[in-house]
Amino acid sequence: MNGNESTHSAHIIPLSVYLTIASILLFLTFVTVWVASINFGAYNLVIAMFIAAVKASLVALFFMHLKYDNKVYMIILLISIIFLAIFITFTMLDTLQRGAIYDQKAGQIRESATMYDTVNADSALVGDSANIVDSTSMSGK
Amino acid sequence: MSTATATNYLNEAKGWKSWLLTQDHKRIGIMYLAGIFFFFLVGGLLALIIRWELFTPAKDIMEADTYNRFFTLHGAIMIFLFIIPSIPAALGNFVLPLMLGAKDVAFPRLNLASWYLYVIGALFALYSIISGAADTGWTFYTPYSTSTSGSVVAIAVGVFILGFSSIFTGLNFIATIHKLRAPGMTWFKMPLFVWGLYATAIIQVLATPVLGITVVLLILERMVHIGIFDPAMGGDPVLFQHFFWFYSHPAVYIMILPGMGIISEVIATFSHKRIFGYKAIAYSSLGIAFMSFLVWGHHMFVSGQSELASLIFSFLTFFVGIPSGIKVFNWVATMYKGQISLKVPMLYAISFLILFSIGGLTGIFLGAVSVDVHLHDTYFIVAHFHYTMMGGTVIAFLAGLHFWWPKLWGRIYNETWAVVSCLMIFIGFNVTFLSQFIMGAQGMPRRYYTYPEEFQRLHGFSSVGSLILGAGFLIMTIYLLHSIFRGKKVGRNPWQSLTMEWEAESPPITHNFDKDMVLEHGPYDYDIVDAKYTEEGTL
Numbered sequence: 001m002n003g004n005e006s007t008h009s010a011h012i013i014p015l016s017v018y019l020t021i022a023s024i025l026l027f028l029t030f031v032t033v034w035v036a037s038i039n040f041g042a043y044n045l046v047i048a049m050f051i052a053a054v055k056a057s058l059v060a061l062f063f064m065h066l067k068y069d070n071k072v073y074m075i076i077l078l079i080s081i082i083f084l085a086i087f088i089t090f091t092m093l094d095t096l097q098r099g100a101i102y103d104q105k106a107g108q109i110r111e112s113a114t115m116y117d118t119v120n121a122d123s124a125l126v127g128d129s130a131n132i133v134d135s136t137s138m139s140g141k
Numbered sequence: 142m143s144t145a146t147a148t149n150y151l152n153e154a155k156g157w158k159s160w161l162l163t164q165d166h167k168r169i170g171i172m173y174l175a176g177i178f179f180f181f182l183v184g185g186l187l188a189l190i191i192r193w194e195l196f197t198p199a200k201d202i203m204e205a206d207t208y209n210r211f212f213t214l215h216g217a218i219m220i221f222l223f224i225i226p227s228i229p230a231a232l233g234n235f236v237l238p239l240m241l242g243a244k245d246v247a248f249p250r251l252n253l254a255s256w257y258l259y260v261i262g263a264l265f266a267l268y269s270i271i272s273g274a275a276d277t278g279w280t281f282y283t284p285y286s287t288s289t290s291g292s293v294v295a296i297a298v299g300v301f302i303l304g305f306s307s308i309f310t311g312l313n314f315i316a317t318i319h320k321l322r323a324p325g326m327t328w329f330k331m332p333l334f335v336w337g338l339y340a341t342a343i344i345q346v347l348a349t350p351v352l353g354i355t356v357v358l359l360i361l362e363r364m365v366h367i368g369i370f371d372p373a374m375g376g377d378p379v380l381f382q383h384f385f386w387f388y389s390h391p392a393v394y395i396m397i398l399p400g401m402g403i404i405s406e407v408i409a410t411f412s413h414k415r416i417f418g419y420k421a422i423a424y425s426s427l428g429i430a431f432m433s434f435l436v437w438g439h440h441m442f443v444s445g446q447s448e449l450a451s452l453i454f455s456f457l458t459f460f461v462g463i464p465s466g467i468k469v470f471n472w473v474a475t476m477y478k479g480q481i482s483l484k485v486p487m488l489y490a491i492s493f494l495i496l497f498s499i500g501g502l503t504g505i506f507l508g509a510v511s512v513d514v515h516l517h518d519t520y521f522i523v524a525h526f527h528y529t530m531m532g533g534t535v536i537a538f539l540a541g542l543h544f545w546w547p548k549l550w551g552r553i554y555n556e557t558w559a560v561v562s563c564l565m566i567f568i569g570f571n572v573t574f575l576s577q578f579i580m581g582a583q584g585m586p587r588r589y590y591t592y593p594e595e596f597q598r599l600h601g602f603s604s605v606g607s608l609i610l611g612a613g614f615l616i617m618t619i620y621l622l623h624s625i626f627r628g629k630k631v632g633r634n635p636w637q638s639l640t641m642e643w644e645a646e647s648p649p650i651t652h653n654f655d656k657d658m659v660l661e662h663g664p665y666d667y668d669i670v671d672a673k674y675t676e677e678g679t680l
């Protein structure tokens with residue numbers, strides 16, 4: 001328990017650090033707005049997300065004391081982010097690559113979208129199961 | 142032998158309040174046990190009714206729509222209300238603090254809260270049954286689940302709540318294992334069941350929130366059409382499968398890892414021998430836990446998933462075979478030259494080795510994309526899944542149940558009947574599911590109410606197997622219930638096992654031990670302890 005107890009006694013951060021971080025955050029906010037007015041094409045999202053990630057890290061590290069706390073919390077946060085990254089990366093390996101071999105596979109799902117066509121908008125919840133799209137090819141393992 | 146014990150956790154407090162408000166991990170474990178037995182009965186009866194319907198290709202006892210609801214309920218109940226809580230929440234709850242030499246789990250109130258969440262989740266599931274029942278299969282795939290008339294929302298809410306029950310248990314176990322080990326019990330002196338529970342708890346905490354998100358998205362899609370899974374609104378139905386399997390593949394390890402832990406305990410105890418490759422078994426549990434997050438796409442080879450993703454998922458899936466293989470090898474090596482006694486728990490453990498190996502190896506067939514394309518959604522999958530989940534987890538659960546039963550009640554069941562029932566379950570299980578491998582390979586699709594004439598013989602064979610299986614469980618119910626009141630009394634350590642739970646009274650006192658526990662020998666130091674006893678001449 002010793003390790004934990006010492007981290008419970010609040011680590012006092014000087015006001016100047018808070019003010020510095022706050023001004024960096026403010027500055028980055030202006031950068032976000034400024035960057036949004038320039039078109040980087042495909043990199044728009046990447047740049048916006050990068051700035052957002054830097055800001056979020058600053059908040060977590062200083063305002064939320066992650067930098068000074070028991071390292072276990074840092075590890076837990078990083079593991080969570082890694083797992084989220086795994087989920088998103090692998091899923092994008094699917095969604096972005098569907099047309100890699102057969103072009104028509106990329107657009108297939110979208111073009112045959114009939115999900116709600118057969119069901120009345122107002123009776124969607126009590127739709128007759130007989131007139132719903134065939135789902136046998138969709139059932140799972 | 143110790144003198145007659147006056148009080149224990151069962152008789153110290155009386156009345157229903159003393160149970161429903163208890164914070165004693167042992168009583169909560171027993172209450173979980175009652176819950177999962179109830180749902181095992183419900184799920185099992187549903188299975189028997191399904192097999193009855195499938196006895197002939199014609200309509201025997203129910204409509205096709207009813208059939209869809211029955212197999213959905215069978216799957217959802219068995220997975221979410223029986224298998225997932227069975228070993229960790231019921232047996233683990235009872236045994237974990239005892240194994241660590243602790244007085245209770247780290248957060249007793251959270252423990253009770255998790256049981257109440259289990260009950261509330263179960264009530265939602267029951268409500269969904271009376272309000273029409275879902276007919277989507279336990280996987281709730283979109284787009285069908287967002288448009289069917291079945292009551293998907295109620296059962297989805299139930300699953301959401303059950304997920305939190307599972308997370309609470311996982312959190313509690315992680316904290317307990319980190320903080321409440323007896324002095325001297327280092328990480329590598331923990332019993333392997335504890336390692337299994339630890340790896341399980343990590344997956345429960347990491348993966349279950351994704352299940353929560355998935356069912357919330359499903360409910361929102363169904364009720365207010367947010368469009369995340371609807372292609373007409375820019376969504377993607379296959380995305381649901383990604384969400385679902387990101388939880389549900391690791392979830393099969395939530396189901397199997399604690400079972401593997403039980404097998405390690407049982408095989409070491411009844412071989413009366415140091416377990417072979419302790420560290421390899423412990424690390425392979427963590428290895429399985431980690432790898433389980435990287436293979437979910439193997440459920441989606443025919444979903445329209447990109448070839449690149451399928452290839453990577455298939456490749457990674459083969460790696461899961463390695464840690465499982467290490468474990469099976471180590472168990473067999475532990476038995477080699479051991480003093481094997483074929484008591485009932487050991488019979489179940491040996492059944493596990495056989496059945497789980499079949500289940501695991503057929504999983505490798507299914508991990509290969511080209512083979513899976515042919516076998517997907519056939520009875521081959523059904524058979525594979527039941528060999529791992531029933532032949533694996535349920536059999537391991539039964540091994541653990543028979544192993545710790547004397548500790549739970551201070552009394553033991555009738556050995557002869559237990560052996561008879563074990564054999565019936567083993568035979569009945571193989572008759573039921575081996576035939577399904579053959580049917581699947583011949584192209585019999587799963588989830589169908591009827592089938593071509595040529596499958597009649599194998600389906601009939603399978604249905605007869607399920608009756609043998611059912612009869613085996615009936616016998617078990619009788620002798621277990623009988624033993625609670627009339628069974629032969631046992632002492633602290635009927636199996637001469639070296640793990641700490643056997644140093645407590647049977648049944649244990651409310652605070653588990655009559656002294657502060659210190660680790661005196663490792664959990665598998667049979668050679669050292671035996672040598673000491675022979676020296677002292679008091680074997």
Ligand SMILES: [Cu+2]
Pocket residue numbers: 389390393436437439440
């Ligand atoms: Cu899987």
